[in-house]
Amino acid sequence: MSRSIAVAGVTLEVEEAGQGRDLLFLHPGEGSQPARGWIEALARDHHVIAPHHPGFGNSSLPDWFGTADDIAYLYLDLARQLDLQRAVLAGADFGGWIAAEMAVRNTSRFAGLVLSAPLGIKVGGVLDRDIADMHGIPRADFLRLAWADPAKGEVDYASLPDTELAAIARGRESLALFGWKPYMHNPRLKRWLHRIDIPTQLIWGDSDGIVSSGYSEAWRAEIPGAALTIIPQAGHYPHWENPEEFADAVTDFTSKLR
Amino acid sequence: MRTWYFSEMAYHPAWEKGLARGSLRVNFPSENIDPEVAGKLLNRYLDEFALCDEAGIDIMVNEHHSTATCMTVSVPMALAVIARETKKSRLLSLGNPIANRPDPVRVAEEMAWLDCLSGGRLEMGLVKGAPYEIAPANSNPARLMRRYWEAHDLILKALSTTTGPFNWEGEYYHYRNVNIWPRPIQQPTPPVWMTGMSVDTGTMAAERGHVVGTLLSGGTAKPMYDAYRKRARELGWEAGPDRFAYAAIIGVGHTTDEGLRRADIIADYVRTAPVVAEPFTNPPGYNSIAANTMILKGGPRANRFVTDRNGEPINHRTASVQQFMDTETVFAGTPDEVFEQIKTFNARMGGVGHLLFFGQGGLLTHQDAMENIRLFGKDVAPRLLELNVPARAAAE
Numbered sequence: 088m089s090r091s092i093a094v095a096g097v098t099l100e101v102e103e104a105g106q107g108r109d110l111l112f113l114h115p116g117e118g119s120q121p122a123r124g125w126i127e128a129l130a131r132d133h134h135v136i137a138p139h140h141p142g143f144g145n146s147s148l149p150d151w152f153g154t155a156d157d158i159a160y161l162y163l164d165l166a167r168q169l170d171l172q173r174a175v176l177a178g179a180d181f182g183g184w185i186a187a188e189m190a191v192r193n194t195s196r197f198a199g200l201v202l203s204a205p206l207g208i209k210v211g212g213v214l215d216r217d218i219a220d221m222h223g224i225p226r227a228d229f230l231r232l233a234w235a236d237p238a239k240g241e242v243d244y245a246s247l248p249d250t251e252l253a254a255i256a257r258g259r260e261s262l263a264l265f266g267w268k269p270y271m272h273n274p275r276l277k278r279w280l281h282r283i284d285i286p287t288q289l290i291w292g293d294s295d296g297i298v299s300s301g302y303s304e305a306w307r308a309e310i311p312g313a314a315l316t317i318i319p320q321a322g323h324y325p326h327w328e329n330p331e332e333f334a335d336a337v338t339d340f341t342s343k344l345r
Numbered sequence: 346m347r348t349w350y351f352s353e354m355a356y357h358p359a360w361e362k363g364l365a366r367g368s369l370r371v372n373f374p375s376e377n378i379d380p381e382v383a384g385k386l387l388n389r390y391l392d393e394f395a396l397c398d399e400a401g402i403d404i405m406v407n408e409h410h411s412t413a414t415c416m417t418v419s420v421p422m423a424l425a426v427i428a429r430e431t432k433k434s435r436l437l438s439l440g441n442p443i444a445n446r447p448d449p450v451r452v453a454e455e456m457a458w459l460d461c462l463s464g465g466r467l468e469m470g471l472v473k474g475a476p477y478e479i480a481p482a483n484s485n486p487a488r489l490m491r492r493y494w495e496a497h498d499l500i501l502k503a504l505s506t507t508t509g510p511f512n513w514e515g516e517y518y519h520y521r522n523v524n525i526w527p528r529p530i531q532q533p534t535p536p537v538w539m540t541g542m543s544v545d546t547g548t549m550a551a552e553r554g555h556v557v558g559t560l561l562s563g564g565t566a567k568p569m570y571d572a573y574r575k576r577a578r579e580l581g582w583e584a585g586p587d588r589f590a591y592a593a594i595i596g597v598g599h600t601t602d603e604g605l606r607r608a609d610i611i612a613d614y615v616r617t618a619p620v621v622a623e624p625f626t627n628p629p630g631y632n633s634i635a636a637n638t639m640i641l642k643g644g645p646r647a648n649r650f651v652t653d654r655n656g657e658p659i660n661h662r663t664a665s666v667q668q669f670m671d672t673e674t675v676f677a678g679t680p681d682e683v684f685e686q687i688k689t690f691n692a693r694m695g696g697v698g699h700l701l702f703f704g705q706g707g708l709l710t711h712q713d714a715m716e717n718i719r720l721f722g723k724d725v726a727p728r729l730l731e732l733n734v735p736a737r738a739a740a741e
Contacts, residue, residue: 153488223372223480223624244641256637259629264487 089121091145092138095164097152100145102137105130108198108341109174111166112137113182115324116206116221116262116271118255119144125326128334133175133341138165140182142261144254155207155265155273159188166196175341177201179326180297181266184273190287191279198344200283201337202306203290204298204323208277209269210305218271219297222263232296234322280309287313288340292321292328314340346586346691346729348700349437350397350718351405353415353614354390354423355707356383360617363413368622370412371480383416391426393705393714398431400722405437405701410481414618414707421455428463436463439538439558439701440470443500444493445482450523452496453503457529465530468556470538471497476632477625487630492517499523505533538590547572551584558590558701561615563673564652566591567694574695585698591690592701594669596677597720607709607717608677609666614706615674616662680724687725691732700729 089102102119104126110133114120119139129135140158142148152161162185166174176197178186183205190200210217221229230237244252266272287310291303307313316336318325326333359377363369397404406423409415417423420438428436436459441452460467473493479486495515502511502523509524529535538556539546547569550557557573559566570589577584594615596608627640652658653672669675676686691697702721705714 222628225623245643247641249638249642252638252641253634255641256629256634259637260487260634263485263629267485267487268483 089145092165092168094168095161096149097141097161098147099138099141099161099165101139102126102135104135105133107133108344109134109136109169109171110337110341111162111171111174111176111197113162113176113178113185114140114143115180115182116258116266117180117324118258120327123327123330125330125333128330129326129337131334132338136169138162140185140258140261140265142264143258148257148261148264153264155185155188158185158265159192163189163193171196173198173345175199175201175337175344177203177337178205179203180323181206181262181271183207184266184271184276187276187280187283188273190285191276191282194283194285197285199341200285200287200310201290201340202287203326203333204292204295204303205289205306206266206271206298207273208280208302208305208309209272209274210277210302211299215299217299217302220270221297222267232322233324235292235294235320235328236322239328240322240324277305277309280306281311283310286340286344288336289313289315290325290333290336291315291317292323292325293317293319294321295323297323316340346687346698346700346732347403347435348702348721348726348729349403349405349435349590350394350702350704351407351437351439351592352390352393352703352705352714353407353409353618353707354387354417355614355618355705356386356413356416357613357707358382359413360613360707364617364620368620368625369414369617370409370477370621371625372622373411373413377413387416389711390705391423391430393711393718394423394427395430396715396718397722398434400718400726401433402702402718402722402726403435403437404431405439407439408442409475410478412477414614421459424459424467425462428459428466431463431466435466435468437468437538438470439468439540440472442474442478442482443471443496444489445474445478445484446496449496449499449518450503450520450525453500454525456500456535457504457525457527460529460531460535461527465535467529467531467535468538469535470540470558471500472540476627477621479628479631480625485630486628489630501534501537504529504535541569542566544568544572548576550588551576552580554582554588556588556590556699558592558699560592560701560703561594561672561674562652563591563690563694564654564657566697570694570697586691586696587698589694589697590699590701591694591697592703593673594675594677594703594706595683595700595717595721596675597680597683597717597725599679599720601678601682604678604683605666607713608669608675610709610713611703611706612664612666612669612675613708614703615669616664619661680720683721684725684728687729688732696733 139146183202184207230240234240321328408417510522513520542565551573598604
């Protein structure tokens with residue numbers, strides 16, 4: 088089920104399901120893709136609130152809006168507007184970057200943070216590519232890097248209605264707007280991760296080819312007390328590729344939160 | 346109709362390797378270029394440009410990056426050389442890809458400098474640039490045209506302001522003391538050109554009165570020109586042929602066969618230049634949502650580099666010179682034949698004031714290139730100057 092929520096001049100399309108502790112989930116750069124079963128899996132133990140980012144799905148993208156900071160402030164406003172209390176803040180890939188940007192600013196409405204293969208920080212030197220150039224490789228190569236089983240990642244575009252294709256095209260353009268340069272990261276973010284003052288669970292697929300091998304360790308080192316769980320048979324999108332194990336890992340974490 | 350000769354100054358010796366790798370651009374490593382050979386070729390190409398002055402035709406220079414198809418990395422640099430070697434030809438920069446340039450004020454400075462150096466012979470193209478130029482510049486393809494228009498406005502203001510400095514605090518560009526020295530001879534600015542292939546571009550160019558050019562595809566040119574004329578009329582003025590430009594490959598010879606042979610060799614550029622690794626052909630945001638919806642539906646379109654009169658793509662890799670002639674990508678034959686072809690094209694388009702004469706693709710020998718320019722300058726260009734607006738268009 089999705090509904091429309093107006094926040095700070097942006098109209099958000101928000102997927103919503105389940106009952107329990109509120110869980111604000113921020114989707115990857117590849118879009119929300121609610122049909123992949125991850126919402127149902129998370130909704131067994133949580134009230135999932137999953138907005139489509141501005142410029143994705145049916146969410147609006149005002150002219151003045153254009154940075155990862157903008158999205159972070161927008162969702163902090165959303166959390167206040169929905170009066171979230173002791174909620175879980177979760178994000179995957181690009182959404183993980185946004186969740187981290189929120190968490191270094193204000194964690195007052197959240198009891199815990201889940202970051203699934205987040206982008207957003209720079210780890211290596213100038214010649215190192217921490218994050219694969221997803222826009223410089225053929226789609227087939229991207230799927231091989233991003234999925235343990237690339238066949239699962241394929242989308243039969245020809246079978247989709249024009250409205251959905253337009254939403255995909257719009258989402259890709261929006262991702263470029265937010266993350267083209269510097270590529271999918273904020274050079275300053277890593278230095279502020281120490282400000283994250285709520286329990287943090289990192290989740291990574293065991294076959295993630297999108298980020299470098301040291302990337303998850305860098306996140307763990309920078310966020311005080313962060314734990315790392317590896318999901319088997321999953322690439323860069325464990326919540327899509329292995330939603331059951333992903334949801335179990337999230338519940339393991341959230342069930343221990345105050 | 347004025348004629349503007351241009352050449353991309355290609356590094357053709359690497360083409361075969363590039364074709365074998367499936368990409369001549371962006372990710373084709375520079376170990377495939379011999380800089381000594383490059384230097385010789387650049388000098389040869391510049392000699393071909395210089396000949397235009399005595400042949401009585403104007404000159405156009407463009408630029409591309411990270412490619413074996415074009416060694417001109419900086420239009421102002423090439424035009425600076427050419428300005429010193431010519432006296433009469435007007436010099437068209439077509440142009441500066443301003444949405445990929447971090448510093449528009451620098452662009453304005455270079456254009457003003459060139460206008461001074463050349464005695465006011467500069468024409469100034471401000472272009473969006475091809476999709477595969479995004480990666481070498483690493484410019485953001487999202488909101489590209491918004492950035493383009495801010496750069497455009499800033500460049501024109503920098504060129505035309507004589508009582509600076511002025512302040513510019515925009516969305517993308519920030520300066521507190523814009524005050525360029527020298528300023529251009531041509532006031533308020535040298536003539537401004539744009540390029541494009543769409544009705545939208547035609548409309549936007551008309552709103553500013555700029556010259557708009559397109560290349561190699563009669564099928565996409567006409568709707569753009571028509572949109573321009575329509576918008577100009579809505580705004581209360583009549584757009585003459587001098588607002589429109591068209592680029593075509595041209596081969597002239599003393600015999601039909603000689604003209605066709607030259608055109609066929611130049612056309613190897615078109616058979617080669619669009620070959621680029623797929624991810625760089627359509628960065629997200631470069632094309633409209635509607636266009637990308639169609640691409641997702643049908644897979645990457647058969648390359649649209651060249652289209653026929655109905656706007657349908659033709660296979661640019663394998664097309665014969667005759668097929669290219671059918672699509673108005675190529676005009677070729679004796680001077681009389683070429684003149685007639687262009688005259689017919691001009692009538693069909695409703696009057697095009699500028700012909701961009703693509704006369705060197707890379708593989709044409711220096712001798713052939715020079716003869717092509719001389720013959721065109723002597724026996725075709727003067728007659729094109731006499732071409733008026735066709736009656737049919739005027740009556741529309």
